[in-house]
Amino acid sequence: MKQREDRRAIEGIQALRDHNPDGLKTLYDLYGHAVYSLAYSRLHDAGLAEEVTQDVFFKLWKAGPSWDATKGSFRSWLFTIARHATYDRLRTLPAGEWLGIDGMNEALLGKDDPSLDTITDLDYVESLMRTLPGEQQHVLKMIVVKGHSVRETASHLGVPEGTVKSRLRLALNRLRIVVSQEEHRGTL
Amino acid sequence: MEHCELTRWLSGDLTAMEKTEYQQHLALCPSCQNALTERLTMDDALVFLEAPIKPPRSTWKAIKNRVDPRRPRNRRVSYAFAALSLGVMVGAWSLHHKAPPAPPVFATNQLEARLTSSNPAIHGTAVLNLTTHHLTVRIQGLATLPAGHLYELWTVKGNQEEALGALNLKKTHQASFSGLAHAGSGYELVICPTQSGWAARTTLGPVAAKGAFTAN
Numbered sequence: 351m352k353q354r355e356d357r358r359a360i361e362g363i364q365a366l367r368d369h370n371p372d373g374l375k376t377l378y379d380l381y382g383h384a385v386y387s388l389a390y391s392r393l394h395d396a397g398l399a400e401e402v403t404q405d406v407f408f409k410l411w412k413a414g415p416s417w418d419a420t421k422g423s424f425r426s427w428l429f430t431i432a433r434h435a436t437y438d439r440l441r442t443l444p445a446g447e448w449l450g451i452d453g454m455n456e457a458l459l460g461k462d463d464p465s466l467d468t469i470t471d472l473d474y475v476e477s478l479m480r481t482l483p484g485e486q487q488h489v490l491k492m493i494v495v496k497g498h499s500v501r502e503t504a505s506h507l508g509v510p511e512g513t514v515k516s517r518l519r520l521a522l523n524r525l526r527i528v529v530s531q532e533e534h535r536g537t538l
Numbered sequence: 539m540e541h542c543e544l545t546r547w548l549s550g551d552l553t554a555m556e557k558t559e560y561q562q563h564l565a566l567c568p569s570c571q572n573a574l575t576e577r578l579t580m581d582d583a584l585v586f587l588e589a590p591i592k593p594p595r596s597t598w599k600a601i602k603n604r605v606d607p608r609r610p611r612n613r614r615v616s617y618a619f620a621a622l623s624l625g626v627m628v629g630a631w632s633l634h635h636k637a638p639p640a641p642p643v644f645a646t647n648q649l650e651a652r653l654t655s656s657n658p659a660i661h662g663t664a665v666l667n668l669t670t671h672h673l674t675v676r677i678q679g680l681a682t683l684p685a686g687h688l689y690e691l692w693t694v695k696g697n698q699e700e701a702l703g704a705l706n707l708k709k710t711h712q713a714s715f716s717g718l719a720h721a722g723s724g725y726e727l728v729i730c731p732t733q734s735g736w737a738a739r740t741t742l743g744p745v746a747a748k749g750a751f752t753a754n
Binding site for chain 2: 371374375378381382383384385386387388390391392396397399400403404407408411429432433436468470472475476479490491494495496500515518519522525526
């Protein structure tokens with residue numbers, strides 16, 4: 351499955367290098383959901399998320415041909431571009447709307463957040479995610495990916511809130527190792 | 539202060555007093571700031587990998603128009619070429635017959651559609667310029683949608699449907715669209731809300747209003 355995705359991505363990039371818009375459509379079909387989901391999860395606004403998605407793929411149209419496989423997988427590279435675009439747009443919003451997190455603001459996030467320039471190895475994150483026990487994966491997906499609260503997740507799973515928090519903490523600690531160990535392998 | 543406070547903060551589990559204390563601490567603690575950026579990176583990576591939300595169908599259309607505006611430009615060129623050719627032919631015919639040129643005839647070059655709904659409060663008009671393919675839509679009475687939802691404009695002909703983009707809905711319940719549309723007589727315009735909520739997949743909602751193009 352992943353090999354097929356990688357093969358199609360390579361085909362898309364080759365088409366971009368020939369200035370063929372069909373290549374961009376291939377990449378959009380592969381990663382449009384991912385870019386939009388990331389933007390929406392942080393901006394909490396369909397219109398802004400759509401604008402960011404457009405900007406990311408327009409940038410891809412311009413910069414995609416220069417993608418360098420030695421800096422990481424294409425998916426990881428695109429993730430970095432999408433994060434940059436999302437957080438750049440976030441900085442144009444009032445502090446109260448930041449990330450949907452009460453009390454979050456630019457000072458806390460850090461203006462020159464180096465993590466935005468770090469290419470996170472998504473393949474490694476994905477493989478590590480698969481090694482987590484099923485109940486931890488479930489909690490992670492409900493809370494982090496789908497944005498449910500601890501209480502909603504506990505109610506859905508029929509377990510105490512303390513159990514949900516415990517599973518979440520164990521899963522996050524395991525995955526945190528990945529991000530902590532990431533090396534700054536280059537910037538865009 | 540332990541990093542588990544970060545998880546409790548992001549989960550909304552801190553009391554107001556605890557939250558204030560934690561944020562004051564966070565502003566001064568590089569270690570906790572690192573923990574925050576790590577957590578945001580990880581959350582973003584998981585969302586990117588799982589990709590739970592489908593973008594509105596108008597998104598690709600907008601991207602395509604930005605990177606590949608050849609279709610409208612080619613059509614404009616072909617229309618201009620046709621007009622020029624016609625002018626040359628008419629000129630040649632006029633010279634040959636030594637007759638005064640005929641007065642210019644302005645053909646109807648636009649189509650109109652009345653947009654209606656089962657709700658009589660919703661009504662509007664759409665005007666399509668057949669030369670430039672520019673479409674202008676104005677409609678009023680559309681209900682305000684919850685945050686994260688929007689109205690999309692579509693053209694439909696037979697089994698073919700194409701998203702043109704999102705409508706700009708104002709607080710006065712008036713909405714508008716201005717952009718390119720490759721449509722013509724027999725095409726139907728459809729406005730419908732997309733339900734694009736966090737943790738919910740995008741689905742095409744019920745038709746809010748529609749209308750068909752007819753010649754003037």
